[in-house]
Amino acid sequence: MFARLLPLIRKEFLSLIKDPKGRMVLIMPPILQLCIFAFSSTLEVKNNSITIYDEDCSPASVEISHRIAAASAFSTVNYVHDLSDLESDIEEGNSLLAVHFPSDFSKKLSYGGSPKIQVIVDGRRSNSGQIAYGYVSKIINQYRLELAQEKGVEIIMPTLVTRFWFNPNLIYLWYNIPGLLVLLTTVVTMIVTALSIARERELGTFDQLLVSPYTQWEILMGKSIPAFIVAMLEGLLIFSVGVGLYGVPFEGSMLTLLPCLSLYLISLVGVGLFISSLCRTQQQAILGAFCFMNPTILLSGFASPLENMPHWLQGLNQINPLMHFFAISKGIFLCDMSFPMAWPHVWPLIAISIFTIFSANWIFGHKVG
């Protein structure tokens, strides 16, 4: 059977790469993503500006200001001398955070009163703001403890020794590469499978294929295999650049990654075929693929942690192949996940493949008949 398929596959490949612009489209995205998106996706909080309005100018407030300014989250400090300057700094987005020491700060502090420090955060960037606020409150509390110790109070502060497993220095690139492996292979597989059938339909050549001696299964295979091979090659490219050039560790084994990646690509091919079985034109196929990719990428766990989703959405997300493969990819890259450990995420991929491929085949059969 494979020998019969070969010419069909060859023809599909030719139509993918015969056009120089078409080649560009298969080659540019992975390069672009590896060069830019691998480095741009970071939720770290750094290089921010902070505004300090110190009405007190006492040793205590100056000391706290210095410590805040030294934190790595803040690279620029604006000292202002007016409340309205502080307000406009926040309003115009010049500073992420502003700290206001009232004029009685040190007086109250030394007489055992309870002075207030106001920390104003730009709520438009509430995510970074919350993290930065955490740094500031930690610095202030640390200062309080030290003051007490200076006064001769014995304070026992347990030391916290933190070790980060799987990514000891919390490097975002290590997290991004397994994620890009998912993103990139998804875009390529979906667009190529969904489009190749829709294009033939639109041009009317699909009917010619159907009356050829090929069976319907063979036609679907002929359409799927090239998409699978292109996506596999791009996946391997991401892998080699990520591991070879960027030095992302690969703790797991290729013997786990390759079967999982193959199963994942098959499930995507299934989804692509399913979409194209429903579409009459290329435009519908692309937009259909896009309507599939958008929610599934967002809910894959790459952009935001899954645990924060409401339970009904987590349940619904079980049919999202990207979610399963991102868990596998991250697991194999960083945590040395073995095949049995990956199994809870592998079988849904198999189920998705079987469901989509058989329904696509059924719909094709019934549309022609």
Added chain:
Amino acid sequence: MHNRRLYAFVWKELLQISRDPSSILIAFVLPVLLLFIFGYGISLDSKELKIGVVCASQDSASNDFISALKGGRYFSVTESSSLDLLEDQMVEGRLHGILVLREDFSRKIAQGESPQIQLIANGSNPQIGKFVEQYVQGTLQRWVLLRQEKKQANVVPSVEIEPRFWYNNTTNRRYFLIPGSIAIILTIVGTLLTALVIAREWERGTMEALFASPISRIEILLGKVIPYYLLGIVSFTICLAFAVLVFGVPFRGSLWVAYLVTSLFLLGALGLGLTISAASKNQFLASQAAINAAFLPSFMLSGFIFEIKSMPHWIQMLTYVFPARYYVRSLQTLFLTGDIWSILIPQMVALSIIAVLFMAAINRKLKRSLD
């Protein structure tokens, strides 16, 4: 320019859009779906971290600390006597961190020495790993302060830190995510859909047929821009209504400014879409180019989720090229703060420049195609 002719041409395009189910899907259904995902599915901060605690001895100090962890709003705590068991759970991704309190924890505290607490945090998601460390550190610090205050009142100078999250005082993540997501949605409508539809016209040769008609080049351009512009404006209105009415995001700016900024953004996005379609003349290429040149940057490089200031310097420079950056900034300001002209005017100037550049590019591209 011929007004009636242009009107008829625009009307024909609008009819074509309204009869194509996939355009309707993209312009009206996908935006609502995406807003729901951003509203319910995406959250960057972690409200509940799962940590395991191994406590070697059940004494007062360690129990006290564990209840402080449980009492805070950040953790759901699993206690176990076996570190191996918890480690397995962490490898499987079911735990975010493990705290190990040694048996000398209480004894050392009683003797006035500082004991060591070991935290093994799951770094496979760096963001969550950071949160685990920060929250454990914070809880520990508060616990020490509280204990000290209980023991001897007034020896630790107290300082009240009063946080104020302006524009978003409950730190509602929707306030932060939904305005930005509108930029993504309009990029899809403005660039992807337009590139695709016009590429089909090139592919089928109907574009050339148009050039052969008495319609002038400017009219063709307007005839293509106006319908998709209107579609984008309707899409924006739907998003705005959903954001305010369904998700309760405040809108503190003026509507006319929002529509003005949106128009400027849409003109740039449409210009890019048309340029892509004229350059590729093929739906497959156009869709790939639109995804890579417009959609992914609007997601990754607009500052909507990933902070631009945290990116490497050269990528920060690159973000200035993409209109989404300016649009996200404007929307976040208009929704949450108001008409802050010192922010809005630079964004609008940048958006106008981009719009003019793309319109000029497509105008030239069309001229050359005629040859």
